[in-house]
Amino acid sequence: MLIEFGSGSSIKTRILLDALIDPVAYVPVDVSEEHLLMTADDLRSSYPGIEICPVVADFTKPFSLPTAKAPYSHVALYFPGSTIGNYTPEEAAGLLASIAKLLGPQGGLLIGIDLQKDVSTIVAAYDDSQGVTAKFNLNLLERINRELNGDFVLPNFQHKAIYNSTDHRIEISIVSLVDQNVMVGDTVVNFAKGEKILTEYSHKYSIEGFAELARPHGFSLHQQWTDSEGLFGLLHLVPDGAADE
Numbered sequence: 001m002l003i004e005f006g007s008g009s010s011i012k013t014r015i016l017l018d019a020l021i022d023p024v025a026y027v028p029v030d031v032s033e034e035h036l037l038m039t040a041d042d043l044r045s046s047y048p049g050i051e052i053c054p055v056v057a058d059f060t061k062p063f064s065l066p067t068a069k070a071p072y073s074h075v076a077l078y079f080p081g082s083t084i085g086n087y088t089p090e091e092a093a094g095l096l097a098s099i100a101k102l103l104g105p106q107g108g109l110l111i112g113i114d115l116q117k118d119v120s121t122i123v124a125a126y127d128d129s130q131g132v133t134a135k136f137n138l139n140l141l142e143r144i145n146r147e148l149n150g151d152f153v154l155p156n157f158q159h160k161a162i163y164n165s166t167d168h169r170i171e172i173s174i175v176s177l178v179d180q181n182v183m184v185g186d187t188v189v190n191f192a193k194g195e196k197i198l199t200e201y202s203h204k205y206s207i208e209g210f211a212e213l214a215r216p217h218g219f220s221l222h223q224q225w226t227d228s229e230g231l232f233g234l235l236h237l238v239p240d241g242a243a244d245e
């Protein structure tokens with residue numbers, strides 16, 4: 001049985017489902033219900049032999065796993081896309097501990113991590129010349145205006161991405177360019193010029209560093225893959241002892 005945390009459109013998952021030997025069930029887990037159920041329907045048409053059991057849940061909180069109709073021997077958790085990097089190492093360790101419980105002694109975790117690399121390459125990815133990330137970040141304010149009755153004036157705010165070399169993470173924020181008051185519903189929010197709204201962390205790991213983070217939770221590094229430039233890593237972590245079998 002394959003579980004995926006933060007499955008989104010399950011596009012990468014199709015590559016894995018095509019390659020797995022006799023998968024019994026696929027359990028995509030996502031908070032975005034409408035999108036998840038639509039994706040599950042598409043997958044049912046493409047993979048009639050695999051039971052598709054979507055779960056609407058926040059994977060950082062306890063939730064129940066569905067039981068597949070057919071018997072299965074192993075649970076594998078797929079967590080690609082480096083979503084784990086959005087959590088602090090302490091939070092990521094907590095998540096690894098709950099994943100270890102979910103998998104049991106026979107399971108395995110296939111996880112994607114964005115690797116530490118040249119700082120200018122990282123910064124360029126979060127502050128691209130075409131302004132794609134800036135638009136994505138400032139879209140939060142547009143959504144607050146639309147969905148929470150806010151009155152953010154977008155030109156008064158600026159996207160900012162800095163790399164914190166001590167904590168090995170990109171810190172994305174929205175900076176107020178002037179002293180201003182903003183209404184969100186009935187609430188007034190004051191911003192001083194230069195004040196930041198922190199919107200995202202994206203932690204970068206080394207393969208060894210991530211394996212180290214997972215070790216106290218009973219995981220051993222079984223296999224690893226990177227692209228030719230070593231920018232991104234995919235790790236297969238298995239419960240201790242299973243790596244030698």
Ligand SMILES: C[S@@+](CC[C@H](N)C(=O)[O-])C[C@H]1O[C@@H](n2cnc3c(N)ncnc32)[C@H](O)[C@@H]1O
Nearest residue numbers: 006007008029030031032057058059060080081
């Ligand atoms: C960046 S997308 C990645 C989608 C896909 N896994 C991929 O790699 O292309 C992150 C997805 O994770 C979901 N997500 C983020 N945090 C979540 C959480 N705590 N619980 C459940 N789903 C979450 C979002 O709704 C979104 O669909």
